[in-house]
Amino acid sequence: MNHQIATNEIKNPIERLLIFAIALLLAIVLATMTIRQFQVADPYVKSVLSLTGDQFQGSAIFQMNCAGCHISVGETQVGPNLHRVSERKSEFELIRQVTSGRTPPMPQFQPSPQEMADLLKYLQQI
Ligand code: HEC
Structure with a gap:
């Protein structure tokens, strides 16, 4: 009624x-x-986000682990250009991109929370 x-x-x-x-x-x-x-609530994400990243450290980690695919060498470049990637992807998405290994050929990385925080800081500057 x-x-x-x-x-x-x-x-x-x-x-x-x-x-x-x-x-x-x-x-x-x-x-x-x-x-x-x-x-x-994910403990790994939580600890990454609680830390202060160092962009210079992040840059060094990037040069060693990521630049091979994400920076063009002559004509070839395996991964996409990451310029302003933090405007396209949230912090969580960036962390997941690095740690999940869900988009081959990009490998699954297992950085420590501090290393991930450094990388995140670096990715937010480029
Ligand atoms: C073996 C080559 C390779 C390496 C090494 C690699 N990537 Fe990637 N990456 C890729 C490819 C290919 C994609 C595109 C995946 C897709 O979306 O299908 C990608 C995508 C990404 C994206 C998403 C880009 C966007 O525009 O959405 C980010 C962020 C990223 N990679 C960060 C990193 C970081 C940080 C490292 C180092 C820790 C790294 N990658 C190492 C190949 C690589």
């Missing part, structure tokens, strides 16, 4: 649309927050 009354009250299609839009927005915000919470 109550249900009937409630739906009848929202007759105006614009009002209905507005309510739908608000509900959708709320759902998106909630989902984003939940995902973020879930990501940050």
Whole structure:
């Protein structure tokens, strides 16, 4: 009975649309927050994000482990250019890219949390 009354009250299609839009927005915000919470709860990610990275250290790590694929040597370049990559990918996505090995031929790396924090700092500068 109550249900009937409630739906009848929202007759105006614009009002209905507005309510739908608000509900959708709320759902998106909630989902984003939940995902973020879930990501940050990962102990490795948590410790990486709690550390202060050193971009120079990160640069050295990059030269040794990553530049071979991510910097073009003559005509060939295996991996994509990482210029402004931090604008395309979140910190979590960058960490996952390096540690997951989910996109071969890029190998799975296992940097210590400090090394990962340094790399992250470096990736945010290029
Ligand atoms: C063997 C070659 C290789 C090495 C070594 C390598 N990568 Fe990659 N990387 C790739 C390839 C190929 C991709 C594209 C993967 C895809 O999305 O399909 C990639 C993608 C990425 C991306 C995502 C780029 C974007 O535009 O979304 C990041 C960030 C990245 N690599 C960082 C690194 C870092 C940091 C290292 C060193 C720790 C590293 N890579 C070492 C080959 C490599």
